[in-house]
Amino acid sequence: DAGVTQSPTHLIKTRGQHVTLRCSPISGHKSVSWYQQVLGQGPQFIFQYYEKEERGRGNFPDRFSARQFPNYSSELNVNALLLGDSALYLCASSLIGKSYEQYFGPGTRLTVT
Amino acid sequence: QQQVKQSPQSLIVQKGGISIINCAYENTAFDYFPWYQQFPGKGPALLIAIRPDVSEKKEGRFTISFNKSAKQFSLHIMDSQPGDSATYFCAATPRSGNTPLVFGKGTRLSVIA
Numbered sequence: 001d002a003g004v005t006q007s008p009t010h011l012i013k014t015r016g017q018h019v020t021l022r023c024s025p026i027s028g029h030k031s032v033s034w035y036q037q038v039l040g041q042g043p044q045f046i047f048q049y050y051e052k053e054e055r056g057r058g059n060f061p062d063r064f065s066a067r068q069f070p071n072y073s074s075e076l077n078v079n080a081l082l083l084g085d086s087a088l089y090l091c092a093s094s095l096i097g098k099s100y101e102q103y104f105g106p107g108t109r110l111t112v113t
Numbered sequence: 114q115q116q117v118k119q120s121p122q123s124l125i126v127q128k129g130g131i132s133i134i135n136c137a138y139e140n141t142a143f144d145y146f147p148w149y150q151q152f153p154g155k156g157p158a159l160l161i162a163i164r165p166d167v168s169e170k171k172e173g174r175f176t177i178s179f180n181k182s183a184k185q186f187s188l189h190i191m192d193s194q195p196g197d198s199a200t201y202f203c204a205a206t207p208r209s210g211n212t213p214l215v216f217g218k219g220t221r222l223s224v225i226a
Contacts, residue, residue, distance in 0.1 A: 006156075040218075040219070041218055042119075042216030042218050043202075045214065055211045058213065088156075090156050100206045100212075100214070101147075101159070102214060104149070104156035106154075106155055106156045
């Protein structure tokens with residue numbers, strides 16, 4: 001079975017630009033969460049979505065937004081990129097009712113120059 | 114406020130030795146404690162997890178020990194192998210609700226021959 005997939009793998013953007021990252025959950029998983037992992041740190045929670053609604057939000061500015069589609073895939077959008085947004089962005093999926101058991105994708109490495 | 118404290122930051126172990134990584138948590142609402150293994154350029158992979166109704170859980174060479182009164186848990190890797198060289202993260206969350214995982218800062222393990 002395919003795991004969580006994310007695209008693109010790597011991305012280089014300039015300050016002030018916008019970026020969209022994509023995630024497809026494990027088949028049967030309807031909950032998707034996004035995390036930011038800065039080099040040398042543990043992942044930090046950004047959003048959780050299920051049933052196409054935001055169910056949780058971490059301490060991130062409004063420049064960060066996300067959505068979930070009817071097929072349970074998800075997009076993370078970041079506007080007005082800052083150098084500090086450079087990180088590995090991870091998507092995790094889980095079963096409804098077992099959101100604590102999260103399975104991560106390979107991540108998208110975003111570099112902001 | 115760091116809710117999950119992980120130590121050591123880095124660890125070097127001889128092949129065949131025991132690797133021990135420790136974590137401490139503050140939030141008594143946490144009742145699910147997973148460990149993730151992350152290789153460079155990859156997403157975190159769920160390794161093993163424990164609930165507080167047991168004091169130990171073993172899967173192959175990996176064992177979690179849990180001390181509820183001390184609010185501490187640890188990962189033991191028996192017969193450590195060079196292929197175990199990776200960064201390990203502990204995490205914690207309540208199983209109820211949709212609270213996200215809270216991660217420690219990670220331990221970089223190097224197993225040398």
